Amino acid sequence: MARDLRKFIQRLEERGQLKRIQALVDPKLEIAEISDRMLQQGGPGLLFENVKGSDYPVAVNLLGTVERTCWAMNMESQSELEDLGKKLAMLQQPKPPKKLNQFIDFGKVLFDVVKAKPQRDLLPPCHQVVLKDEQVDLNKIPMIQPYIGDGGKVVTFGLVITKDCETGTPNVGVYRLQLQSKNTMTVQWLSVRGGARHLRKAAEQGKKLEIAIAVGIDPLIIMAAATPIPVDLSEWLFAGLYGGSGVHLAKCKTVDLEVPAQSEFVLEGTITPGETGVDGPFGDHMGYYGGINEAAPLIRFHCMTHRKNPIYLTTFSGRPPKEEAMMAIALNRIYTPILRQQVSEIVDFFLPMEALSYKAAVISIDKAYPGQARRAALAFWSALPQFTYTKFVIVVDKDVNIRDPRQVVWAVSSKVDPVRDVFILPETPFDTLDFASAKIGLGGRMGIDATTKIPPETDHPWGEPLKADPDVAAMVDRRWAEYGLADLNLGEVDPNLFGYEMP
Structure with a gap:
């Protein structure tokens, strides 16, 4: 039918x-x-x-x-x-x-x-x-x-x-x-x-x-x-x-x-x-x-x-969210397996709606060797035609939730030295609708390596990540109701608690 x-x-x-x-x-x-x-x-x-x-x-x-x-x-x-x-x-x-x-x-x-x-x-x-x-x-x-x-x-x-x-x-x-x-x-x-x-x-x-x-x-x-x-x-x-x-x-x-x-x-x-x-x-x-x-x-x-x-x-364009942004979110999911096949080190990727669903990409990799984040970013730009006009690519480790802006900002803030980890490709093909470029149809792209650095990317040991004691964490799980906290509704967190919205 x-x-x-x-x-x-x-x-x-x-x-x-x-x-x-x-x-x-x-x-x-x-x-x-x-x-x-x-x-x-x-x-x-x-x-x-x-x-x-x-x-x-x-x-x-x-x-x-x-x-x-x-x-x-x-x-x-x-x-x-x-x-x-x-x-x-x-x-x-x-x-x-x-x-x-x-x-x-x-x-x-x-x-x-x-x-x-x-x-x-x-x-x-x-x-x-x-x-x-x-x-x-x-x-x-x-x-x-x-x-x-x-x-x-x-x-x-x-x-x-x-x-x-x-x-x-x-x-x-x-x-x-x-x-x-x-x-x-x-x-x-x-x-x-x-x-x-x-x-x-x-x-x-x-x-x-x-x-x-x-x-x-x-x-x-x-x-x-x-x-x-x-x-x-x-x-x-x-x-x-x-x-x-x-x-x-x-x-x-x-x-x-x-x-x-x-x-x-x-x-x-x-x-x-x-x-x-x-x-x-x-x-x-x-x-x-x-x-x-x-x-x-x-x-x-x-x-x-x-x-x-x-x-x-009909529909109409404009600053997200718009219908085209909803379509892009769905297409993001379809692209993921295709992108993994094109760029083998990519574990997951995300195109934030606020970045017009194509201007910025966050990709996670299972890092195995130095320079891999840069290689993954360069491969991303050439993997599919729709990524030609992606201005920013942020590469993070696989344990970072790329759909959580708090985790992504933490990775950029804690793992990036701008001199070492930011690279720019000048005068590449650009979206003619992008007024940020100095020349219409020609602009730069930026890659940001927000992964944990390994030698020879760094000459000093990386700090040990903080983790909860597994035995204590398991005990707290068992005693959660005993603390009288089981009935609390811990659903969506108010963005104001973390300063994400103006009062």
Whole structure:
């Protein structure tokens, strides 16, 4: 049975994680303001059913918690995400099985690949309504404007599909699009992304680039498209592996591309190489306005199809927490086994949400030789494409809980000599949205070795770590109730006790 946005909304509603709002709301600023307040409180997904200027409802904040992100991937907990990562790691660098249990595990993965093969729908729901040429009016879609300084309305959860004009290989990505007119939009993609590469190839051959935008799709496909790991699989097969069954696809009406058959909206058009529009400014994930009046590729749409009574799915960027941060936390778990396979000394790694889920990484290693922390940091930067723009890598020992900022700060404070243990790589490729760099697109990276030092890293013995006497600790465990402390509720610790919050 095909998965789609509507089934996910139904699942959220059944679990008490969806709120329908009948009051009239404005897609300009108001929807984002309501959604952001709800997200900050860990509240439910929202379905605005009465949107000013549109006949269609708007869904937002559906992936506003890590729990709901797991549900979107057909899982109940983050531990299952790591199991998926192990499966993907096995596919990325397959090794001949040496033991029976390894042979069985590899066979299961291969069977999953077979199940993940895309399926084709001849009568797809996304073609229930077909509008062409002058009938196309993008203003009918209730696109939101999240911030007052934004250049206009945007599509943020659109699946952007292009194809290599030489090989025919498709690329599926999630890029921000800005409304320009009733039938045009600009697209913002980094030069290293697949869509940008396809446009350059089309330009070399003097061709227009065909493009399709699928909006209102199964959130699982969005998660798959947002995971640029180097597995030799199509994004559709990759999404099938995520969900346990093949994605249902449909041929577009006017371009030679395929889109998810259950999409709520599909926009079909072309980009003429060299034709651009003024894009931005827009509120981005760094927490600032970026892309001020940039020239971006212009898409001219000549066909729009949609389901009957379509639902518009959207989100918006900004300083964490936002939906993209929740997605990144889930992806962190998937990356872990893949990263371990790429960099063997890594025990665990963590991308803090407060560091935008990619600007800073904390990795733990089982240290065995001098210089290993530096080697691990350098290997991390080149392990996966999404770590290219990680500015800071902190390496700690395996006994440090990398998800506890108190332990990480302790490790940095007690084990780092800045002269010896901090190294900087200058003028490396950099995120163009990062205003901290002196030159746009070029900046430095810092590695911090916060591991225990061993000779010849240091010429003096390291101090003996403080530990409780095991016999006394065991005795206290036995007598805890006798002390009259068993009934105390020692759950979440008030951050004010340690000075983490202002009074």
